[in-house]
Structures are given as structure tokens and as C-alpha cells.
Amino acid sequence: MENILVTGGAGFIGGNFVQYMVAAYPNYHIYNLDALTYAGDLSKHQSIENNENYSFVQIDIADRQAVESLFERVNFSYIVHFAAESHVDRSITEPEIFIRTNVLGTQVLLEAAKRAGIKKFVHVSTDEVYGELEFDPDTFFTEETPLQPSSPYSASKASSDLLVRAYYETYGLPVNITRCSNNYGPFHFPEKLIPLTISRVLNNQPVPVYGNGQNVRDWLHVHDHCTAIDLVMHNGKIGEVYNIGGHNEKTNLQVVQTIIQAFKKSENLIEFVQDRLGHDKRYAIDPTKIEQLGWKPVYDFETGIAQTIKWFVENENWWKQIISGEYQQYYDRQYAQK
Structure with a gap:
């Protein structure tokens, strides 16, 4: 049985990938490594926590000693690296946290992977770069x-x-880098646009939209992202970058309007707020390279957003316990007097 290390497996995309891999590959042992920061949540894994091919390890990837100790205990074949601070708004107010986790943490993992002689290090990145x-x-x-x-x-x-590229070029570490467009789907942390809108509309609360709402994003269902990473992990050419996008471009306002209309609520819930600093106009990915590798998305936006809305309606207990406490304090700070 080969051991697969998935970092950030208590988060949104990493968590979905952990569940996907545990189900799809019973001959792999999936190790879920996560620091359990504010966006980390293990309740999503209750259905698999007793599976023989699943284990959870609580480690901060920037803790070199803890990471090295794990690699001494377990012989990993693959690393799929999701663990990252990922919310742009929080990075504007607390950038140093992002440097520690996303840069130093990645270097710690790369060094451990180099010493272990793994088959491949898959680094999950973003089109925002x-x-x-x-x-x-x-x-x-x-x-x-x-x-x-x-x-x-x-x-x-x-x-x-x-x-990651430097470790490939300098040390010959077998790597792939994937860069995805905006993800959505089950277990999406409610500070992001789609789950934020769903939760606010369900509670009949105003939905904040930055600027005039015309910023464009390409939306990718998280399940489609998982299948793409699976393909890259097994078949991606060593050293290559693969862009993963769904060809589902929507303005932020269109996304919010779609959700409001699905609940048959009034667009008076929309509250335009001061635009975010450095707010990029548009993201859009050409996925030709990964499609040539054999990947195609299953979800168009209309199907995916309907499924996502249904999931959030049926799983209110999950997100309602999140939007209290620290999250509410963050929301009040982020959108105050805008």
C-alpha cells in the first residue's frame, strides 16, 4: 500500500480531495495533514475517519521538526500540497501569516520530500499568480x-x-504545479463569495458585493478540480505546469444574482461596498494543456451552482456553527463602514 500525503486536507479543496482519494483508491493510504487553523474543519471527514486507508495528522507545515519527524515515521510516495492561507482579503490585513505558511511551509515540505525520494510532489496553486x-x-x-x-x-x-520549480531544476525533485480558477462546491468556507452569498440570503441578510460587481472569475467545481489533480499526480509530465479551469466566466454580480434568484429573493439584498484594494479585473484560464492530458470538467456552472446551493441548504448545521464567534467578528471588521 502506497502512502499519499495530502496537506491542508481539513480545508475546502484539500478536504474534498481527501474524500475523493479515500473512495477512489482503497489501495492508497491517505494521510491528511492539517494545522487546523480557523478554516480547518475535521467534521467533514466523519464518514471516513474510521477507514483503514485514512489517517489524520495535526502539523503546521512551517514546523520543520514536526514535518521531519512525520517523514521519519512514514514512507510517502506522493505529496499533494494544498495547505495554504488562501483568502485575499485576510492577506491584505495580515500578509506576514501568508508568507510564513505559503512560502516557508512549502520550502519545509520540499526539503522533506527531497530527502525522502518521493515519486512526485504536486503543488496546488492558483490562477491569481x-x-x-x-x-x-x-x-x-x-x-x-x-x-x-x-x-x-x-x-x-x-x-x-x-x-517548487527551483527544487525541480536544482535538485531534480519530481514535481508538477497546478493552477486553478475559482473553486466552489460542498464544504466551501463561508468567507468566500458563493457560500457567503448563500448563507446571507438564507438568513435574509444583506449580501456585500465589492465595487460595481463587474470583476470576472472563471468558476470550477471542486469535484472537477479533484479529478484533474488525480490525473496530474498519476500522468502529468515531470516538471510541467497545468492550468485547470472550467470555462465558466461570470461577473461577481452575476454569481450573486444567480443565487438570489434560486431562492426567489429580492435583489434588494445586494449591498455594494467599497472595492477591495488591488482587486483584479478578470481571471480566465485556457485549459487546453490538461485537456490534452485527458481531463474534461463534468460540471457546467448552472448544474454546479444548483448542486452547491442544495448542499448548503441541506447542511445548515455545518456552516451555521462556523459563522458565529471569530468569523462574525471578521465579517464585521471586513465590511464595516464600506
Whole structure:
């Protein structure tokens, strides 16, 4: 049985990937490593926590001694690295946290992987490292697009991408880098646009929209992202970057309106607030390279958003316990007097 280390497996995308891998590969032992910061949640894994091919390890990836100790105990074949601080808004107010986790933490893992002689290190990144596109619908990010990050978050991810590349070029570490567009789906932490909107609409509360709501994002269902990473892990060419996008471009306002309409509520719930600092205009991915590897998304946006809304309606207990306490204090700070 091969051991697979998934970092950040208590988060949104990593958590979905852990569940996907545990079900799809009973011959792999999936180790879920997570520091359990504010966005980490193990309740999502109650259905698999007793599975023989699943284990949880609570470690901060920037804790070199703890990471090295884990690698001394377990012989890993693959590392799929999701663990990261990921919310742009928080990076604007607390950038140093993002540098520690996303840059130093990645270097600690790379060094451990190098010593262990793993088969592959898959580094999960973001299209935000490319900066922004104009509203020209014929322009897209490709794997050759220069890195021009706009926020402390995307700068920290671009830095970690370059470290991964350096470990490949310098030490020959077998790596792949994936860069995805905006994800959505089950267990999405409610500070992000789609779950934030769903939770606010369900509670008949105002829905904050930055600026005029015309910023464009390409939306990718988290299940489609998981299948793409699975493919890259097993079949991706060593050293290559793969962009993963769904060709589902929507303005932020369109996304919010779609959710409001699904609940048959009034668009009077929309509350335009002061725009975010350094807010990129548009992200859009050309996924040709990974499609040539054999991947296709299953979900279009209309199907995926309907499924996501249904999941949040049926799982209110999960997100309601999150939007109290520290989260509510964060929300009040973030949108106060805007």
C-alpha cells in the first residue's frame, strides 16, 4: 500500500480531495495533514475517519521538526500540497501569516520530500499568480503567462511556485504545479463569495458585493478540480505546469444574482461596498494543456451552482456553527463602514 500525503486536507479543496482519494483508491493510504487553523474543519471527514486507508495528522507545515519527524515515521510516495492561507482579503490585513505558511511551509515540505525520494510532489496553486486580464473575452491565462501577482496572497503563492520549480531544476525533485480558477462546491468556507452569498440570503441578510460587481472569475467545481489533480499526480509530465479551469466566466454580480434568484429573493439584498484594494479585473484560464492530458470538467456552472446551493441548504448545521464567534467578528471588521 502506497502512502499519499495530502496537506491542508481539513480545508475546502484539500478536504474534498481527501474524500475523493479515500473512495477512489482503497489501495492508497491517505494521510491528511492539517494545522487546523480557523478554516480547518475535521467534521467533514466523519464518514471516513474510521477507514483503514485514512489517517489524520495535526502539523503546521512551517514546523520543520514536526514535518521531519512525520517523514521519519512514514514512507510517502506522493505529496499533494494544498495547505495554504488562501483568502485575499485576510492577506491584505495580515500578509506576514501568508508568507510564513505559503512560502516557508512549502520550502519545509520540499526539503522533506527531497530527502525522502518521493515519486512526485504536486503543488496546488492558483490562477491569481498571473495577475489580471482585461475584459477582452479572447484573452486567457496559459502556462506561459508571466507571473504578476497583485495581492500579498497571490505573491506568496507565486513565491511558492518558484520554490517548487527551483527544487525541480536544482535538485531534480519530481514535481508538477497546478493552477486553478475559482473553486466552489460542498464544504466551501463561508468567507468566500458563493457560500457567503448563500448563507446571507438564507438568513435574509444583506449580501456585500465589492465595487460595481463587474470583476470576472472563471468558476470550477471542486469535484472537477479533484479529478484533474488525480490525473496530474498519476500522468502529468515531470516538471510541467497545468492550468485547470472550467470555462465558466461570470461577473461577481452575476454569481450573486444567480443565487438570489434560486431562492426567489429580492435583489434588494445586494449591498455594494467599497472595492477591495488591488482587486483584479478578470481571471480566465485556457485549459487546453490538461485537456490534452485527458481531463474534461463534468460540471457546467448552472448544474454546479444548483448542486452547491442544495448542499448548503441541506447542511445548515455545518456552516451555521462556523459563522458565529471569530468569523462574525471578521465579517464585521471586513465590511464595516464600506
